[in-house]
Every structure is written in C-alpha cells, then in structure tokens.
Amino acid sequence: MGLFKGFLFFGLLSIIIAILWLMALIDILKSDFKDGLTKVIWLVFVIFLPFLGSILYFFIGRDQKLKND
Structure with missing residues (x-):
C-alpha cells in the first residue's frame, strides 16, 4: 500500500507541475513585454x-509585462 501512495x-505532483508549466507558457505567449527579447528569454527559461x-x-x-489599462 505504501508504494501506491x-x-x-x-x-x-507531476500533474500540478505540468499545469503550472502550461499556465506559464500560455501567459508568456499571450502577453506583451517591454521588449521582444524579454519574452524570448522567459520562453527559453520556462x-x-x-x-x-x-x-x-x-x-x-x-x-x-506591459500593463493593459
């Protein structure tokens, strides 16, 4: 039973990490940053x-990110 737990x-934990990763990628791709290089750096890092x-x-x-007013 311990092995199952x-x-x-x-x-x-893997599912939570995958969801967090996907949310970060989607947020980066949908957002505008102060410069294009920042977006690329965050994408590569994530x-x-x-x-x-x-x-x-x-x-x-x-x-x-740029603020949308």
Missing part, C-alpha cells in the same frame, strides 16, 4: 527549466 503522490522557470516567471516575470 508514493505513485499517487508523485503522479499528482521550456528548459520547467519547474524552476515557471515558479520564477510567476514571481518575477509577470511584473515585466
């Missing part, structure tokens, strides 16, 4: 370091 935990890149994007990168 481990699989369940890591399965749910694609190559999915978990860390997504977390950092939501804490740091979202502040770099």
Whole structure:
C-alpha cells in the first residue's frame, strides 16, 4: 500500500507541475513585454527549466509585462 501512495503522490505532483508549466507558457505567449527579447528569454527559461522557470516567471516575470489599462 505504501508504494501506491508514493505513485499517487508523485503522479499528482507531476500533474500540478505540468499545469503550472502550461499556465506559464500560455501567459508568456499571450502577453506583451517591454521588449521582444524579454519574452524570448522567459520562453527559453520556462521550456528548459520547467519547474524552476515557471515558479520564477510567476514571481518575477509577470511584473515585466506591459500593463493593459
């Protein structure tokens, strides 16, 4: 039974990470940034370091977007 709980935990964790990653990618692609290079840098960072890149994007990168008034 312990093995099943481990699989369940890591399965749910993987799904949460995948959803977070997808949300970050969609937000980056839909948003306008102050310059085009910033968008490319965030895309590369989130694609190559999915978990860390997504977390950092939501804490740091979202502040770099242009504000839509």
